[in-house]
Amino acid sequence: MFFLPMQHKAAGLSRNPLKAIVSPRPIAWVSSRGADDSVNLAPYSFFNAVSEDPAMLFFSAEVLAGGKRKDSLRNIEETGEFTVNVVGEAQFDAMNISSGNYPYGDNEFIHAGLEMVASETVATPRVGGAAAAMECKLHDTIQLPRNADDRGYVMVIGIVTGIHVDDAVVVDGKIAYDRFVPISRLGYRDYGRVTDIFEAVRPSD
Template sequence: MELALAALTPSERYKLLTGFVIPRPIAWISTTSAGGVSNCAPFSFFNVVADDPPLLIVGFGPGSAGEPKHSLKNIRRTGEFVVNLVEEANANAMHRSSDEIPEDESEFALAGLTAAPSVRVSHPRIAEASVSFECKVYRRIEVHPLRELILGEILLVHARDGLIDVRSKRVNEALYRPIGRLYANRYCTTRQRFNLPGDLPGEAT
């Protein structure tokens, strides 16, 4: 079967692309509204794309009424945001925080989350997340009046104690349990891991 993407509807393209490119990591973005309300929501058009400078990318579509999502509005206004990563323990709260609620209501309250202060940016991080990246906007890329890609430069990493080997800066894989998004409301764990032939990196590298 061959499918020309231009001949498909946006919804068909969405199903096809998000069905094949699995799993996708989840950026659980936390920001504050102009009115001072803490906001968070998950975004799986997401990945890290460079290490020097350290860059990540997030793709935003419109809200259900065609308006920009609150996270994007807050990022545009301040040029900053926080990407929290999602482990198994936070799956339900992450999913709950994707509800489209009024801007003056907080997904932190909705999902039972705690806002913790950041160091380099004005927005809060999610205290329950084991890993958070404080970011500033590196480039905004408007791909369509209703769709935007944000390239963010990662300024600072927060990690739960023990998750990073202090000397080598290597992540302790055995203690890290991120989930991925398959499609729609379907997710996966990252428990089945395997080696291919070759040496594993030593502790110091």
């Protein structure tokens, strides 16, 4: 089958398959702090690393018609800082709770029963018990084109200023995925656990 973007129903697909096609995606569990000192935590799966040195990453937050921003984006625009926490199997329920639609200023760490741990290079707390966390300073935001409903996304590009790794997930100097089991976002309401790992050498190695 072939169809134009958002025309999936005419092709017989009941739900937009884009996120199922672009899967698995890592989940940025973004903690941020507002100018009023309130703390926020929310998951974003339009997320990836974009360069290694300097270490940089992005996530995209949807902006609703009229320009209403998600709390994470509002905070990052106000303070220029955020932290990306890794979601392992043990954090799945808390991550899901933190995606709830809470009023601005409500602290999702508290809703999800999570410990706030102070960061080193930014003022935003990180998630206690997470396998890893990356402290970031805002590099740039890019307003992506809006759709016919006047909704669009803002890409948040961050430069990593500090990296925390839980010593318990390090084996022989490498991150051991089986010590925390990364969770990835698929399409629809689906998620994946990273459990079946294999190694391969490149032709040039």
